Every structure is written in structure tokens, then in C-alpha cells.
Amino acid sequence: MRILAKLLGRIARSRPQPAPAAVPASTTPHPRRNPPHPANVPGPFYVEDGCCLACGIWEDEAEGLLAWLPDAKLPHCYVARQPATDAEFAQMLTAMEINEVDCIRVHGCRPDWAERLRAAGLGGQIDPPEGPATR
Numbered sequence: 001m002r003i004l005a006k007l008l009g010r011i012a013r014s015r016p017q018p019a020p021a022a023v024p025a026s027t028t029p030h031p032r033r034n035p036p037h038p039a040n041v042p043g044p045f046y047v048e049d050g051c052c053l054a055c056g057i058w059e060d061e062a063e064g065l066l067a068w069l070p071d072a073k074l075p076h077c078y079v080a081r082q083p084a085t086d087a088e089f090a091q092m093l094t095a096m097e098i099n100e101v102d103c104i105r106v107h108g109c110r111p112d113w114a115e116r117l118r119a120a121g122l123g124g125q126i127d128p129p130e131g132p133a134t135r
């Protein structure tokens with residue numbers, strides 16, 4: 001009996017197994033963290049409040065879309081202008097990609113832009129349907 005069970009197990013293991021379903025990590029939203037900084041201009045893209053490591057890494061990529069808070073005791077950037085064109089969206093996408101703490105987020109942007117963010121692996125920076133974190 002034991003020999004028969006072993007033989008059946010060997011046959012079962014030798015059959016081709018279906019590949020495990022791929023789970024695209026980029027579509028899994030991160031848990032929401034901080035609410036938007038109040039200095040962000042209205043619109044879908046925002047910088048979280050209180051997350052700043054003063055990376056400044058966006059300065060060469062998205063100047064004009066992001067800016068440093070003037071006269072702040074601690075450095076912090078904010079969204080100074082929402083992207084209006086595909087070229088500006090590409091700048092914002094780059095800033096979202098290279099900043100160090102995923103603190104540039106988006107809620108309710110154009111569906112084609114959201115798709116490009118997901119394709120770039122930035123789906124975790126898209127808010128869930130209920131929107132950004134609140135205070």
C-alpha cells in the first residue's frame with residue numbers, strides 16, 4: 001500500500017504544474033500615512049505633511065511643480081503647481097519615483113496617468129478610493 005502511495009505521489013509530482021498567478025505589487029496600495037501638507041495647491045498630486053527628509057532630489061526633475069516651503073523652520077516641499085500636460089506629468093512621475101520616502105502621492109488623477117504610475121511601479125502612491133489620510 002505504501003509503495004502504491006509513493007508511486008501515485010511521484011506521478012502527481014511529475015505532471016506539469018500551473019504557474020503561480022503573478023501578483024503585481026504595484027497595484028497594492030500602501031497603507032495611507034500622513035494627510036496632505038496644507039501648502040499643496042488643490043489638485044490630485046500632493047506631498048504628505050510631516051514626512052520630510054529634505055531630500056530635495058526633485059529639484060532637477062520637477063522644478064516649478066514642487067517647491068520648498070518658504071520661511072519654514074524645518075525644510076519641507078509641497079506641490080506648488082499641478083501637472084497640466086503629459087510632459088509635466090512625466091516630471092512629477094520622476095519626482096515620485098526618485099524621492100526617498102514615497103511622500104509624493106496622488107488621489108483622483110487622470111486614469112491614463114494613474115495607469116502610467118502603476119506601470120512604473122508607483123501604484124502604492126495612489127490613494128485608495130476614500131482619498132488621502134485625514135487629520
Ligand code: SF4
Pocket residue numbers: 047051052053054055056057058075076077078099100101103104
Ligand atoms: S520629496 Fe519628501 S523628503 Fe523630499 S523634500 Fe519633498 S517632502 Fe521632503
